[in-house]
Amino acid sequence: MDDLLVRLREHLPADAVITDPDITGGYAHDMASFCAAGTPAVVVLPRTVEQVQHVMRTATALRVPVVPQGARTGLSGAANASDGCIVLSLVKMDRILEVNPVDRVAVVEPGVINAVLSREVQKLGLYYPPxxxxxxxxxxxxxxxxxxxxxxxxxxxxxxxxxxxxxxxxADGRLMSTGRRTAKGVAGYDLTRLFVGSEGSLGIVVKAVLALRPSPPPQLVLAAEFATAAAACDAVVRIMERGHTPSLLELMDRTTIQAVNRMAHMGLPDSTEALLLAAFDTPDPAADLAAVAELCTAAGATQVVPAEDAAESELLLQARRLSLTALETIKSATMIDDVCVPRSKLAAMIERTSAIAAKYDLTIGVCAHAGDGNTHPVVCFDAADEDESRRARESFDEIMALGLELGGTITGEHGVGVLKKEWLARELGPVGIEMQRAVKHAFDPLGLLNPGKLF
Incomplete structure (x- = not known):
């Protein structure tokens, strides 16, 4: 420990190396439940690429594991510390280095907040969609x-x-560039895509070139109420089958709607079983919403209400954005699943998730990116109740098994981390896991980067 701190401090400012356990404990885990977290030896907050390189050279020399972190908003335990590790928090590397409206790219450091980047590029008439x-x-x-x-x-x-x-x-401190900043490029293996989704297990991203789009017109949102989730999912199928391309297509079940109303007093229709939100940012969004309104009515919508302006639209979107936070207020803990299924299986996913909730006598709210089949069943439970915690974990696993049964995947956007390691092995199979491990070994032969994650 002493040797580690001495070496780190040789090329790092004093305030970048934190050992106070009252502070380092706050860096031990992300927002996931049921994910083990260790005690870090030290937290390092670098501000430059050279400082990150120094950390990795030191870690390699002393064989100390390194856990990279962002804002720790993750939901799979991917940012959880391991015992004796260096937590490498990149939040201080937060500069937007360039925004180029001709090339339509932004060059950023990893600690840049998503919303900050979005608002900055918007000033130039550009759009960062994720x-x-x-x-x-x-x-x-x-x-x-x-x-x-x-x-x-x-x-x-x-x-x-x-x-x-x-x-x-x-892992050894060398700096590598991948990809390009041109509109096209196929030189060699696509290592950029390899790092996207690797959860810090292959290397430390210190700079990113991001594609931008021209800002779309302001979007208008439509809200459609349904007496059943199956009817709402039928509307989704009809919308996509007819070739519409909404800018969002989101679903909230009754449990989610009621949770949002309790927390934010937004006046959503909490007597309905499912609320579908559809939006268009086309040149004539009102016409597109009218066409979708007809499809929702044909699918059995009990009421269809288009927003009249951008302010009403934003209010509806805010309700959807609050869904996960609102569900967290139901009980002392939540497990947020992230199962993505083909759109054609969305109704089966939601209906059978409801049956799982009844089987385990639990509250499970579902919100979903319905347009791409990405569901977020949120298991609400009392963490102090041992039996309820057990049932929560079992229901979570059953939901993931259901997703695979329906031809889906265990994670559409939250990652694997610690939470879904066992399920990654089931989804990929032994040969797939063997090849994943081979890739990991090629980049990190000592196994120092984010150990214990993914597999």
Whole structure:
């Protein structure tokens, strides 16, 4: 320990190396439940690439594990510390280095907050689409690490589609560049995509070149109420089958709606079983909403209400963004699942999740990026109740098994971390895991980077 601190402090400012246990304890874990976290030896907050390189060279020389972190808003334990590790928090590397409206790229450090980048590029008439629910807090580095998504994925895609190039500090301290800043490029293996979603297990992202789009017109939102979740999912199928491309298509079940109303007093229709939100940012969004309104009515909507302006639209979107936070107020703890299924299986996923809630006598609220089949069943439970905690974990596992049964995946945007290691092995199979481990060994032969995550 003494040798580690002496070496770290040789090339780091004093305030960048933290050993006070009252402070380092706050860096031990992210926001996931049921994920073990160790006690870090030290927390380091670098401000430059060179300082990150020094940390990794020191860690390699002393064989000390390193856990990279962003804002710790993750939901899978991917940022959890291991005993005796260096927690490498990148939140101080928060500069937007360049915004180029001609090339339509932004160059940023990993600690830049998603919402800060979005607002900055908007000043130039540009748009960075990935918008996780935690966009006011989460960092671009964390978004890259977990390949995060957001409300706009149905039209604009996920983080991986906007990362053009990276600068990465490898486990031994070497600096590597991947990708490009051009519109096209196919030189060699796509190592940029390899790092997106790697959860800090292959290297430390210290710079990212991100693709931008022209700002779309202001979007208008429609809210449709349904007597059953199955009817709401039927509306989703009809909307996508007819070739519409909404800028978002979100679903909230009754439990979620009621939770949002209790927390934020937003006046949502909490007597309905499902609320579908559809939005368009096209040149004529009102016409698109009218067409979708007809499809919702045909699917059995009991009421369809289009927003009249951007302010009403934003109010509805805020309700959806508050869903996970509101569900956390039901009990002392939550487990937030992240199962993505084909759109055609969305109704089965939601209906059978309701049956799982009844089987285990638990409250499970569901909100979903319905347009791409990404459901977020939220298991609410009392962490102090041993039996209820056991039932919560069993229900969580049953929901993941259901997702795989329906042809889906265990995680659409939250990552694997600690929480879903066992399930990653089930999804990929033994050969897939063997190849994943081979990739990990190629980049991190000593196994120092974020040990115990993924597999």
């Amino acid at each position: 918008d996780p629910s935690s966009w006011e807090m989460c960092t671009i580095g964390g978004n890259i690490g977990t390949a995060s998504g957001g409300l706009c994925c149905v039209k604009y895609g996920v983080t991986a589609e906007y990362v053009l190039g990276l600068e990465v500090v490898l």
